[in-house]
Amino acid sequence: MTPITEVEGRRLALSNLQKVLYPATGFTKGEVxxxxxxxxxxxLPHLRDRALSFLRYPDGPDGQVFFAKNVPPGTPExxxxxxVPRSDGPARMVVVQDLASLVWAANLVTEFHTPQWVVQEPEIADRLVLDLDPGAPATVVECCEVAVWLRERLAADGIEAYPKTSGSKGLHLLAAVRGASSERVTEYAKRLAVEAEEAMPGLVVHRMTRSLRPGKVFVDWSQNAARKTTAAPYTLRARAEPAVSAPVTWDEVARCRSADPLAFLAADIAPRLQDHGDLLAPVLDADRAGSVP
Structure with missing residues (x-):
């Protein structure tokens, strides 16, 4: 029998709670x-008012993994x-606004991916994101070196950046911005990536060509495009273990000397929240948003 639970007055049917989704650790759907x-x-504040894309892996990361952007069949009213506008025409998408909706979406077994805009103004970006993706043998250590340079470069333009792990191999930098279209923010992010490559030609590449990436950090500027999404803070990832896209401090970035200290699993996050609070809370503060030059 499918268990029924009540969350904030909403009745939810939660299925297969004992199913192991992360075989490397035995982490179950109930634990998700x-x-x-x-x-x-x-x-929730990082999801609120954003049209979500779900990367679903109902049988774990070794099973079928697929993106879902439209409202799933059976979505509660x-x-x-x-x-929201999409390149292939308007579409209706889920917006997770509360705990009940979050638990419902989590029951589908999802990574949460968000655009850099809110549904009230889909043409205006309120976030800038830079995805630092290392090409082997480069690791998150090299990403941290690049992140420090980008932090200083953004600060020169009056934009304050905050880091989080990707939950995979790399690092994300997020910043609150205001008054610019997604196209303009994308162009600015690309300029930053080009400048980073010019400053660190042996370490950074700004082009997507995979043959250029080995041993370097690809600064992916393209996720600022209106149609693109990025793994949300605190989302679980479809990896062998229940890895999390976890906010980190700039001190942790500066001290990074091996890949392990900047890799976090689900069990690590509650203690980090207790110690640090939400390290990305400043990104939610519109008064701290910078202007894209």
Whole structure:
């Protein structure tokens, strides 16, 4: 029998709670749901008002993995949805606004991916993101070196950047911005990536060509495009272990000397939130947003 639970007055059917989704650690679907409920206070503000794309892996990362952008069949009527523009025409997408909706979405077994805009203004970016992706043998250590340079470069333009792990191999930099289209932010992010390559030609590449990436950090500027999304803070990732895209401090970035210290699993996040709070909370503060030159 499928268990029924009540979350904030909403009745939810939660399925297959004992199913092991991360075989390397035995992490179950029930533990996935518990994780998302535990970090909800930090996660929800980063999802709110954003049209979500879900990377679903209902049988774990070794099973079928697929993106879902349209509202899934069977979505409860109380889950908020929004009609948003897409390159292939307008579409209706899920907007997770509360704990009940978060638990419902987590029950589908998802990574949460967000655009750099809110549904009220889909043509205006309120986030800048730079995805630092290392090409082997480069690791997150090299990403941290590049991140420090980018932090200083952004600060020169009055933009304050905050780091998080990608939950995979690399690092993300996020910044709050205002008053610019997604196209303009994308152009600015590309300029930054080109400048980083010019400053560190042996370490950075700004082009997507995979043959250029070995041993370097690809500064992916393209995720600022209106149609693109990025793994949300605190989302679990479809990896062998329940890895998390976790906010980190700039001190941790500066001290990074091996890949391990900047890799976090689900069990690490509650203690980090207790110690640090939400390290990305400043990105939510519109008064701290910078202007894209």
């Amino acid at each position: 749901l518990h994780y998302y409920a535990t970090v909800a206070d930090a996660l 109380w889950v908020t949805t929004a009609r």
